[in-house]
Amino acid sequence: MICLCLRKALKAPSALFLWRLCGAFLICLLVSRVQAAELMTFDEFYGKTGVLGFEFSEKVKRLSGKTVRIKGFMAPPLKAESQFFVLTRAPMALCPFCSSDADWPEDILVVYLTKRQTFVQNSRQISVEGILEYGSWTDPESGFVSLLRLRQASFSTP
Template sequence: MITRRTCLALPMLALARPARAEVPQITFDELYASYSALGLQFSEKVKLLTGQQVQIRGFMAPPLKAEAQFFVLTKIPMALCPFCSSDSDWPDTIVVVYLDRRQTFVQPNQTIEVTGRLERGSWTDPETGFVSQLRLREAVYRIA
């Protein structure tokens, strides 16, 4: 039965915003399935989410340079510049984050949440020569 109250509410429903699609979350523990003779193998979740927007929480490693538009996201806080330490100090659970715009970097012990388009596979940055296996493109981050 349509009442006066229902008739008055209908125009308001038309103005309601559509629900936003939820961005899938991924964790560092979900990045790789296993080690093999070929090295690290990407997890099924990473394969499924490649090319999509994802969110991941972690820590910003000290940037290579202050004006860079990218940084390395790590599972644990790192006080050392990853490019200045040995391979043994550098974890394999990292994701390179390429920002959609310049943002102010945060302290390495501050948890952040990054949202960006997931890319996988070996790629060498032509500017820095940095080789990555996982990347987030067109990314933004916020304090978690």
Template structure:
């Protein structure tokens, strides 16, 4: 049995969506899911390092091979240090401690610093996100903040998953 009001609801829905079809960018928010380039490798936190040594962490063969390439990583956004920022810390699990309080030898193996290519609205730290950006590795001191990092995603964007 069909619903006699169904065509009227469909027409109203089409009319309500019509402005969005004419101006699709008008309704996009930071949670909009941009297309991910086909073939962009996904790296897990368990694939970042291969071993610990007296000098600290050793990068995995996968990280070494993908350095400079566009990659995807899923995790959680650590609470940002300030409301307006062009970077944040991606963690394997929700985190409340400051990861930048560590030295190179104490560097946690479950975080990646993310430098955004544009401003995005930060999300709650308990929401899973997927970040896409260019992988950069090696000890680096941010000249603006003085923070030290071992792994970074540059020119990055993220979406909730």
């Protein structure tokens, strides 16, 4: 982006050149600002939680389609080659994918990775970055229904 802006600007006369340079700089600044991931926590998913359903928080609605970063724990995946994994607030004693007497907590985030990454031990906190998406969605392969997702995500171990 920066390179493209500068090349265009260098062909222009000097007065205009400065203006364009300033403009390009501002645009670049704006773009980088938009792309910087906003931090999120598990407490910020829902504005209201109740027996009859939750309401997504204003923050979730505002950041929908934007890049966010969140820390959590990777639940053991459905299968090693899964396209997605479940991020939980705390490590889980029981694995709902493996044991039929366990069920997911109410505040989970489903993470779809851009590239496959190796499974990280559930006891180790990871930091995930991806594009936030909310609303009910059924994974076509597994039938797993999620309410809150990160798309095009990647994670790192802090």
